[in-house]
Amino acid sequence: MDGDVDGFAELFHGQFTTMTRLAAALGADDPEDVAQEAFVRLHRSAPRLRDPHAAIGYLRATVVNLTRSRVRHLGVVSRNPVHAADAAASAEQVAVLREDTRVLVAALGRLSARHREALVLRYWLDLTEAEMAEAMGVSRGTVKSHVSRGLDALTALMEGSR
């Protein structure tokens, strides 16, 4: 690690915003905190830095896991289900979005964590099925299933909101 400080700094500056935005898209109430935690964990895992692609995959998987845990925790501790939904798509972020985007993001926030992850990784990060499988910790077949079912669920939610 000490011999590759510059490499890590470069990785951090190149990926920190993306990882923060990934956490936000997945519904984290504190996306920057999630991204920071992911980088600290990566920083402790020096061998992964030898391959930048492996490091980015590790970061994505860590952000996905941390956000899933965080959103689940918020859902458990919240006494009011509305607040849990708020956490999944924070009011601050939604408030500045266009109306059609706001409706879609709100619907996205009501999907299961796995469906939301699949759709975000596919349609925002444009990952391959293999990359998505690594980030989500599932098989490629399961990824395809989550994308397909996630779109179906999103369609149903959008129709229900009209």
Next chain:
Amino acid sequence: MTDLETRLQDALADLTHNVQVRGDAWQEHQRRFAISHPRRTPWLVVAAAAVVLVLGLVAATELLDHGSRERRPASGSGGDPWAMKNYLGEPVVAETLTMGGQPVRHELVLTDTSGKGPSLCDRYVGSSSASGGCTSRDPAADIEQVAFDWLTGSQGGGVHSVVGAVDDRVMKVQVWMSNGDAVLAVLHPTGWEGTRMFALTIPDTGPTPQRVVAYSDATGTVLQAVDLGDRFGSAWLPHGSKSCAGTVAGTWPQPGAGGAGDVAVVLWSASAKVTINGTDTVASTCLGLGPGALAGSMAAAGRIVVVTGPEVVTVELRSLSGATVAGSSRKVAPSAGSPFQVADLPDPPPDPAGYRIVALDVSGQVVDRTDFSNVGH
């Protein structure tokens, strides 16, 4: 690609585009990494302890040898901010803490490793590891409105930490916590141009540092106030959203404080729900609170309710020509459980030219102002 997929792509692009990160994210990372508990193998722990011990002995020897060393910025031969040659003043132990059951020193020093200007560096030094981060001088540090020439914060590892340094006009720095408590920061000389540095580390189990205020005298003449949630991002504070959601932080008026019985304010870290009971109407609004001394305001039922920072003493209305509206001056009253204060002002008589709401500190100096047209109705 279907229409839904296209819209989803656009929506996610919109959503993520709105997410910005702190300018000092890298320093924040360094600090988090420093105070995290690395899962090192035993031989690495031993090696690290040995290195720290050796470095400690070397540093101690150099300190003894350099009691009268040159205090100008180093020439830029650079590298380690904790190398003696780069110091602009003596390092200090700002805090002694216990982290993970181990004693830890929190050290500060002003250094110049590049010859491009001084950086404020801090590090947590434990028995087996020592590392930290540095922050650059605020590019606006030379203007009058800026007293915090360096200011950075970190969260993680079970603590919130604020590190900063102020210019030579500052006599005291007060850190206001999210529960309304105030902590006086201990200021240490940096050894450079009369600036002084401070650090405050607070366990996550306690209140969060929410606002820092630099004063030019003991009575409370304000030089600069900084909202840390605004500076470091909404994740810094608990319940930092502007939507009046989550666990309530504070209320106004304080229990037993009297005040206007028909005005009630419920406070979160960055929002306030103001309710005004009029003669035959009830007005209630959620205000997103800003970082200024005048954090938010609302007018209804013939009155104006103003939420301020803790450094404000008086709020009044002034015409655009600068004259105080007779009878409009009110002292602010603290809330219970938050650093915010509240004042209840009368609605001004009609004036086509308009009014301003003005916040004053103890010396009568204007610390913030806003046009009445900006007040929520």
